[in-house]
Amino acid sequence: MHSIPGRRVIMALFLIFLLLPIYWLVNMSFKTNSEIVSTMTLWPHTPTLQHYRRIFTDESWYSGYINSLEYVVLNTIISISVALPAAYAFSRYRFLGDKHLFFWLLSNRMAPAAVYALPFFNLYSAIGLFDTPWAVALAHCIFNVPLAVWILEGFVSGVPREIDETAFLDGYSFPRFFIKILVPLIASGIGVAAFFCFMFSWVELLLARTLTSVQAKPIAAIMTRTVSAAGMDWGLLAAAGVLTIIPGALVIWFVRNYIARGFALGRV
Amino acid sequence: MDKTINQKAWFLVLPVFLVVAFSAVLPLMTVVNYSMQDTFGNNQFFWNGVGWFKELLDPSTDLGGRFLASLGRNLFFSLVILAIEVPLGIVVALSMPRQGWTVAACLVILALPLLIPWNVVGTIWQIFGRPDIGLLGYTLNAMGIEYNYVSNDIDAWVTVIVMDVWHWTSLVALLCYAGLKSIPEAYYQAAQIDGASRWAVFKAIQLPKMNRVLLIAVLLRFMDSFMIYTEPFVVTGGGPGNSTTFVSIELVKIALGQFDLGKAAALSLVYNLIILIVCWVFYTVMTNAGVERKAQAEEEPAAERKPAGALQPAPAPALKPKEGVA
Numbered sequence: 001m002h003s004i005p006g007r008r009v010i011m012a013l014f015l016i017f018l019l020l021p022i023y024w025l026v027n028m029s030f031k032t033n034s035e036i037v038s039t040m041t042l043w044p045h046t047p048t049l050q051h052y053r054r055i056f057t058d059e060s061w062y063s064g065y066i067n068s069l070e071y072v073v074l075n076t077i078i079s080i081s082v083a084l085p086a087a088y089a090f091s092r093y094r095f096l097g098d099k100h101l102f103f104w105l106l107s108n109r110m111a112p113a114a115v116y117a118l119p120f121f122n123l124y125s126a127i128g129l130f131d132t133p134w135a136v137a138l139a140h141c142i143f144n145v146p147l148a149v150w151i152l153e154g155f156v157s158g159v160p161r162e163i164d165e166t167a168f169l170d171g172y173s174f175p176r177f178f179i180k181i182l183v184p185l186i187a188s189g190i191g192v193a194a195f196f197c198f199m200f201s202w203v204e205l206l207l208a209r210t211l212t213s214v215q216a217k218p219i220a221a222i223m224t225r226t227v228s229a230a231g232m233d234w235g236l237l238a239a240a241g242v243l244t245i246i247p248g249a250l251v252i253w254f255v256r257n258y259i260a261r262g263f264a265l266g267r268v
Numbered sequence: 269m270d271k272t273i274n275q276k277a278w279f280l281v282l283p284v285f286l287v288v289a290f291s292a293v294l295p296l297m298t299v300v301n302y303s304m305q306d307t308f309g310n311n312q313f314f315w316n317g318v319g320w321f322k323e324l325l326d327p328s329t330d331l332g333g334r335f336l337a338s339l340g341r342n343l344f345f346s347l348v349i350l351a352i353e354v355p356l357g358i359v360v361a362l363s364m365p366r367q368g369w370t371v372a373a374c375l376v377i378l379a380l381p382l383l384i385p386w387n388v389v390g391t392i393w394q395i396f397g398r399p400d401i402g403l404l405g406y407t408l409n410a411m412g413i414e415y416n417y418v419s420n421d422i423d424a425w426v427t428v429i430v431m432d433v434w435h436w437t438s439l440v441a442l443l444c445y446a447g448l449k450s451i452p453e454a455y456y457q458a459a460q461i462d463g464a465s466r467w468a469v470f471k472a473i474q475l476p477k478m479n480r481v482l483l484i485a486v487l488l489r490f491m492d493s494f495m496i497y498t499e500p501f502v503v504t505g506g507g508p509g510n511s512t513t514f515v516s517i518e519l520v521k522i523a524l525g526q527f528d529l530g531k532a533a534a535l536s537l538v539y540n541l542i543i544l545i546v547c548w549v550f551y552t553v554m555t556n557a558g559v560e561r562k563a564q565a566e567e568e569p570a571a572e573r574k575p576a577g578a579l580q581p582a583p584a585p586a587l588k589p590k591e592g593v594a
Contacts, residue, residue, distance in 0.1 A: 008365075010363040011363040025392050040406050086284040094272065103548070110491045112516055120295055138287075202383065206497055206498060210524070
């Protein structure tokens with residue numbers, strides 16, 4: 001009754017459609033460049049780890065991963081810590097301009113990154129943050145903070161108000177109530193919000209590339225270097241691509257039971 | 269749940285306000301400033317009033333022609349991917365296995381494309397689609413279908429659309445799946461007793477339960493596809509010619525390529541305004557749906573009602589208070 005006829009076939013076909021391009025990337029990353037260019041092979045006939053070895057031994061390559069992770073983690077921490085109290089306020093209280101503020105936040109989530117690329121470049125150059133992880137972490141707040149507020153507000157609203165009242169009657173101060181009671185209650189919500197901040201910061205490239213030049217260059221931008229005078233280094237490009245997929249795949253595994261609800265922004 | 273009026277709540281919102289204002293308001297002021305000026309380099313600026321805006325909306329000028337053409341392409345693109353992704357997402361959500369380890373496996377694979385950096389998505393399809401080294405391009409050409417996304421407009425379009433379907437259909441599917449999961453078993457049992465057909469169950473139970481998440485899905489997909497930049501930029505670079513140059517690509521070309529700050533800023537503002545209007549519609553519809561839902565829940569607390577067309581009150585709070593609170 002729940003599902004449609006032929007659902008196994010449909011699901012299998014769709015999953016193959018999703019996995020086939022990824023398989024091709026993985027396949028390429030294990031081939032030698034001469035094999036890639038000369039013949040069409042469905043699996044690597046002379047498997048090699050040379051591309052991975054190069055990425056892990058060349059500092060200009062692996063530092064890109066560290067830079068990316070650095071600003072992603074910074075951004076996630078900033079976003080969640082400022083969004084938590086705000087989510088509580090939006091969920092529990094009415095105050096002057098609350099609806100307008102909420103809409104304004106939401107509109108920033110939707111603003112195209114291309115619009116902000118140039119002004120951000122000017123702003124962060126002016127205050128001396130250009131080419132640091134902080135610049136990218138702060139820039140990504142523009143879409144991650146509103147998202148975190150939105151998700152967390154849904155989760156805070158799921159906590160009965162009686163709990164607040166009981167805690168205050170028992171003499172809990174507000175900060176103590178917040179940390180000792182509220183945060184543990186919405187722990188899974190915080191996990192989901194952190195997952196989304198991680199995700200959107202990890203996949204974004206335009207701002208990250210514009211705001212960095214050497215020191216804090218993200219891996220996604222370094223990948224463009226594989227175009228050289230000798231032509232494309234396809235194997236190396238594929239290996240770098242595979243390595244960018246891994247952190248995402250790991251994170252998904254931890255939140256797999258909350259993914260569906262999280263994508264509905266805690267509002268199903 | 270009535271909210272209490274408390275102006276001190278502003279203190280809780282203040283950090284968010286400051287962080288977002290720093291990242292949003294200051295840069296936006298710069299954009300507004302630039303949009304009224306012209307520059308010949310050397311940081312010398314000249315007042316240009318609304319000149320850029322006039323040019324932008326006039327298709328006979330170079331700037332206006334480019335803007336309106338890319339806007340048209342972008343709208344067409346958004347409509348095509350919505351027309352494919354929404355029905356496909358619903359079908360995939362309905363095809364999800366019901367229980368067991370396959371559920372987790374399917375969820376993880378579905379979410380995988382969403383967590384790949386956008387330029388890597390472009391790279392994947394570049395490698396997959398190339399006629400010389402890509403499985404897709406090679407197979408199509410071997411089958412006698414001429415396919416080359418670098419030189420043929422239509423092939424480039426098809427590639428960009430299939431890539432977007434690959435990348436984002438999972439989002440629609442996961443949202444719909446979340447909606448479907450919240451349907452109580454009793455509804456299906458009632459439908460079975462009534463002898464409802466498969467199609468009737470979909471139309472009367474599943475679709476109404478999904479309409480809220482579908483709304484989120486449609487608007488998120490519309491706005492994100494309207495801002496698309498990285499994936500087509502990596503795969504086609506906006507070409508061949510200008511055939512896959514969307515608004516964001518055009519904007520970055522003008523702003524960072526030609527460093528034409530005034531033109532780019534004016535374009536940014538108009539672009540932002542369009543997004544803002546769509547966003548406002550989204551917000552209004554969302555909040556109205558919330559209010560309606562609440563009103564309905566209060567009106568008929570225990571009354572029996574048919575599942576058809578009913579928007580259910582929110583499911584029980586997801587997080588039950590744990591023991592030892594007080």
